[in-house]
Amino acid sequence: MLRLDADHVLRLVQPGDGAALARAYTTNRDHLAPWEPVRSVDFYTATWQERHVEHSVADTDSGRGYRFVLVSDDGEIRGRMNLNNVVRGAFRSADLGYWIDASRLRRGLAGRGVAELIRFAGEELSLHRLQAATLLDNVASQRVLSSAGFTEIGLAPQYLHIAGEWRDHRLFQRILA
Numbered sequence: 567m568l569r570l571d572a573d574h575v576l577r578l579v580q581p582g583d584g585a586a587l588a589r590a591y592t593t594n595r596d597h598l599a600p601w602e603p604v605r606s607v608d609f610y611t612a613t614w615q616e617r618h619v620e621h622s623v624a625d626t627d628s629g630r631g632y633r634f635v636l637v638s639d640d641g642e643i644r645g646r647m648n649l650n651n652v653v654r655g656a657f658r659s660a661d662l663g664y665w666i667d668a669s670r671l672r673r674g675l676a677g678r679g680v681a682e683l684i685r686f687a688g689e690e691l692s693l694h695r696l697q698a699a700t701l702l703d704n705v706a707s708q709r710v711l712s713s714a715g716f717t718e719i720g721l722a723p724q725y726l727h728i729a730g731e732w733r734d735h736r737l738f739q740r741i742l743a
């Protein structure tokens with residue numbers, strides 16, 4: 567567990583987080599809608615989220631993914647930081663994703679969380695590289711990435727299905743070691 571500021575810690579998602587995740591996604595539904603896939607009604611339930619937590623824990627146990635939650639001191643989840651699609655061999659790479667609660671933006675939480683995931687990926691997972699993708703107009707996320715030392719490596723047409731459409735993305739990478 568890592569303290570990011572006076573009110574928030576970052577830790578791996580764990581069994582029992584489903585209800586808090588359902589509350590966090592419900593609260594942040596409008597905030598996240600432009601940047602995420604269209605979600606099913608079930609997605610916003612504690613049952614669906616708890617099942618996803620089980621998959622996340624299994625992924626971590628097998629080294630395929632590391633999904634973190636940002637927790638405020640009242641126990642509520644205020645954001646997520648994920649390392650997905652961990653690939654070893656000659657690639658040693660993972661995909662980085664994140665979001666921060668709408669009520670806690672512009673306090674440096676994403677910046678500090680991403681810095682910690684960079685440290686974790688390099689020092690504890692021995693990865694070589696992280697990749698992230700943003701919508702062309704996601705200025706906030708692009709700023710987080712460039713502040714964290716990511717560089718743009720290209721444009722990927724129709725890369726992800728976001729808010730109901732296949733959308734072009736800017737791709738960024740950070741070489742770790």
Ligand SMILES: CC(C)(COP(=O)(O)OP(=O)(O)OC[C@H]1O[C@@H](n2cnc3c(N)ncnc32)[C@H](O)[C@@H]1OP(=O)(O)O)[C@@H](O)C(=O)NCCC(=O)NCCS
Pocket residue numbers: 597598601663664665666667670671672673674675676677678699700701704705706707709710713
């Ligand atoms: C992108 C996001 C995670 C940023 O979170 P945050 O905690 O507000 O970011 P920080 O406070 O750590 O800011 C990091 C940097 O980005 C800049 N920034 C943050 N929001 C910004 C905005 N809306 N416009 C311009 N710059 C912005 C900050 O000024 C800071 O710059 P600096 O390093 O030069 O000081 C948040 O806006 C969010 O959750 N967006 C919706 C989901 C999303 O887009 N996820 C990423 C998908 S690729």
